[in-house]
Amino acid sequence: MKFFHRMVIMTALLLSPSAWAAEVGSPVAEEGPRAVIEHTVNQIIHVLENRQDSSAISAKDREAIRRVIQGRFDYRIMARRSLGRPWKKLDEAERLHFTEVFRELLERSYGNRLSKYKGQKVLFAQAQIKKHKARVKSTVIDGDRQTPVEYRLHQTKTGWQVYDIRIEGTSMVRTFYQDFKSILEDGGYPKLLNTLEDKIAKLKAKDQD
Secondary structure: OOHHHHHHHHHHHHOOHHHHOOOOOOOOOOOOHHHHHHHHHHHHHHHHHOOOOOOOOOHHHHHHHHHHHOOOEOHHHHHHHHHOOHHHHOOHHHHHHHHHHHHHHHHHHHHHHHHHOOOOEEEEOOOEEEOOEEEEEEEEEEOOEEEEEEEEEEEEOOEEEEEEEEEOOEEHHHHHHHHHHHHHHHHHHHHHHHHHHHHHHHHHHHHHO
């Protein structure tokens, strides 16, 4: 499915080491939307820089990254928006399960790629805040190519959380929605869930090779 390729790109941009070189080790003065992203990325970079095997992502590394990201991404909102109308027909247990599947799909689809990523220069603008939502725009510079990336966050009871990322104007959540929709139209929610779980199982098996 094409959204996996987009997720790899999104993650590489989010975790660019060179983007945050000047910020590493600096305290987070306040948990504003930009500070949330910077602090989270710096912690992930710390995990990557301290791996025993710099050419791979181990189970220990993956768990460390998961702990860093926990609470910074609103997986429930991302899962709900990506699924669309079928979400309303799910009971709470089914919603929790789909959110967990969605989270693991994101983690597994990009995890091992981090070991191969080469950092590009990233420039960040100040956060644009409007009530309980914010946008943090950035530009990824890779040679002569410049790619705009925008992080969208909303304020929750536990702080600012990312609910979407736009690359060159294309919404990650919208991309998932469109891909999910094509499967839903073909076989409904059960087929979508099976497809995603099968994909996760294959990714897990690949990690163990």
